[in-house]
Amino acid sequence: MTHDEIRESIPGYALHALAPEDARDVEAHLATCAECQRELGVFEDAAASLAIGFAPEEPPAALRRRVLDAVRSRRRTGALGVGWTAALAAAAALIVVLAGVALSLEQRLGALTARVDSETQALALLADPASRLVTLSGSAGGRVRFVFDPATGRGALVATGLRNPGSDLVYQLWLVAGAAPHSAGVFRPSSGTPVIVAVGADFPRYQAVAISVERGPNGAARPSAAPVLVGKLGGG
Numbered sequence: 001m002t003h004d005e006i007r008e009s010i011p012g013y014a015l016h017a018l019a020p021e022d023a024r025d026v027e028a029h030l031a032t033c034a035e036c037q038r039e040l041g042v043f044e045d046a047a048a049s050l051a052i053g054f055a056p057e058e059p060p061a062a063l064r065r066r067v068l069d070a071v072r073s074r075r076r077t078g079a080l081g082v083g084w085t086a087a088l089a090a091a092a093a094l095i096v097v098l099a100g101v102a103l104s105l106e107q108r109l110g111a112l113t114a115r116v117d118s119e120t121q122a123l124a125l126l127a128d129p130a131s132r133l134v135t136l137s138g139s140a141g142g143r144v145r146f147v148f149d150p151a152t153g154r155g156a157l158v159a160t161g162l163r164n165p166g167s168d169l170v171y172q173l174w175l176v177a178g179a180a181p182h183s184a185g186v187f188r189p190s191s192g193t194p195v196i197v198a199v200g201a202d203f204p205r206y207q208a209v210a211i212s213v214e215r216g217p218n219g220a221a222r223p224s225a226a227p228v229l230v231g232k233l234g235g236g
Contacts, residue, residue: 138229162189
């Protein structure tokens, strides 16, 4: 490729969207061209700035495959010149990056919505005179309460100041009926912020609520050790 063709390919190279043979041509040219090295640095900085504040997320494989295959097909058939191919490759890679950003935002929004719903349920229960409040006690420290309404089947765990169980461990909440514990969710403590776990259940069936430490991220089918916190619900 000529110097001008290399320059037109730099955006696609910065976004890792060039075919292998084109990427090798760009790399060979960059070894001796300070001007193109500077231009590459500008595009790499721009590409990196897209990801600031977002956890890396892989966009749907089908989307990535369709977009990049379409560009490569044009390149193989010669329907586009090198400059247009590089521009489209850069645009395709940008679409892939933005798809990953959109996925990250969607996941964050989902997590935020779930937290708001849990907090709303907990506040409503705490303000309802028909609700019952149970304080859990044990060896995990912190302040842990369970509020529930037996009539509506709505409940919520509210925990503050719990110790970190370990990087690969979680706290798991259990509702206990006789000798049969039923998992009601897993959570990890959050420094300075209450942890709220919304729970829906037929509470009169259960006699106790308990918390154990289990292997993350999904917890266990049954408690693997004695609970670190327990509270009596008073169900039959």
